[in-house]
Amino acid sequence: MIKVLVVDDSALIRSLLGEIVKAEKDMLLVGAAPDAYIARELVNRFSPDVITLDIEMPKVDGLTFLEKLMKARPTPVVMISTLTEQGAEATLRALELGAIDFIAKPKLGVAQGIEEYRALIVEKIRLAANTKVKPRIKTEVSQQLVYKLSGTEKIIALGASTGGTVALKEFLMHLPANSPAVVITQHMPPGFTTSFAQRLNSTCKINVHEVTGGERILPGNAYLAPGNFHLTIVRHGSDYRTVLSDGDRVSGHKPSVDVMFNSLAKCAGENTVAVLMTGMGKDGAAGMLALRGQGSHTLAQNEETCVVFGMPREAINLGAVVNVLPLSDLASEVLSYLQRVNAGSRL
Template sequence: MTIKVLIVDDSALIRSLLSEIVKSAKDMFLVGAAPDAYVARDLVNRFSPDVITLDIEMPKVDGLTFLEKLMKAHPTPVLMISTLTEQGANATLRALELGAIDYIAKPKLGVAQGIEEYRQLIIDKIRIAAKSKVKPATKQKSANTATLNYTGTEKIIAVGASTGGTEAIKEFLLDLPSNSPGVVITQHMPPGFTTSYAKRLDSLCKINVIEVKGGERILPGNAYLAPGSYHLLIERSGADYRLRLADTPLVSGHKPSVDVMFNSLAQCAAQNTVAVILTGMGKDGAAGMFSLHQQGSYTLAQDEASCVVFGMPKEAINLGGVDKVLPLNAMAGAVIKYLHSVNAGSRL
């Protein structure tokens, strides 16, 4: 299958570089490179591209406005071209809410050289996007009013995700009650993006959401997000569970890695862990979830129908490390039901 790609960017340099990258891939065909939303609209109507790369900052009509209209009129897998700034991160997160599949971060130094270094990443992400499911724009909803008879620090909920995960994690956390057991999260994101993402989640959820700095004690009513470029580990410290960051090599191709987080839990808190693996490309988290499952953790995976990309959950299922496979909208309810059944914990 040949993937029809449309590039939308106001920078002639970026258009040229991305065009060259797309043309270098034998399984891709460049249908056009548009400098603005109006040209892009015409090309979408003419060629119905399989994947669009879209700049956020454009003249006349900005990328977010174009994306919102595109998803209503002609839903298409979109990769955002994002800057690694707080403003760029916030705009990218909004784009993911509107239905974009993923994003490609612009290199900070030497645009031409940086894009060349990202060549394989860009090609891979276009291929992933072409196979992904476009989800409708998500509407903010009030956090679930479900309650949990839980006041302890014994249980830990661990969540891992990648492509499509920012929205999946948001939906999962919105459905957790304010006194939920502590939640640890690894989502594949670069530095800066995790800072903005944690703030965004914190403003929406009943539980508090923070980006991990290191040394935090895991407490109920709080979610702890691994920062970009650091692995998140959980360790036993006396009667407590505490968080540690590790600046060590990539694992399963990622940093932070879901496998690192899951494996650390397998070593110190397996029987007290509820592990959840959500949408994402690749196999990160599958081996770690299998280890947790073998040692008594309750493990859940998102089903194919509700995933943007059914990669990580599928790998975990195939390894035999999953107790239940559920749609995203049933995941939090299943976790709460399980915690009720085991009477959670009572140690503070």
């Protein structure tokens, strides 16, 4: 039985989330707290397996409560955030502090919106309950990686979902300013990708952009798929360009890692190094298999360093992965491989 504590200053949200939890046979609602002080008492009394936590609360905000919780009593937390720029920034900070995942509150028609999210909420609570909370260590680049070659033809492709915001940040922070171009699909709603790209750009040596479509893919730059659009890569003369697609969900997601990987398999197979990182589900596995079939070097994050091993595991089971490595070793392996195969030749 999964013991769930709901923490939210909105009585309506507390009631709705509480009803969703109580309707599940494998879940037990141990309490619903309107603020951090009552939440602390309930945590000490019931030792919940999962906490849903609102970011915007009176007295003590959700981030302050989360930071103290992770130091005193590490517990799987699913953040309940708003679909605003401020909400996105706070959510990304929460994930850095140790939250497992987040669910965006609907802006209008809260009751109806929460009902529509029922399946997602239940899924994320179950996922969090089966996740071991890892202590968050501040990412520090003790030795900056060096890339001695030049050229625009090589592409590093990254796919991630649950836990990916922290994993991607660590990977990108290790890349030098002249790194080969990076394309990224991270499962995230619209607006959140804008804040995520800005956050990465402020901490990494390479330039990180949210894709708007039509960008020429150049070294020293990373291109992040925007929420609710698929990112595809196409050949354009002697270069590669970004193209956004407003199609249906693929592998349950939009943006989809499979869509990005499959596009690269068609136009840049041997020039691509693909990395599948932490995430729930199987998005990216089939696309990575297609990439490997076209001569790409394919890597997966290992189970020990993943928040959720779902996506890498599916790719490994398909035979799509050349090598499985800890998160801390992925960036160095990518650059080492590219230098080994003489990545400096121009198209």
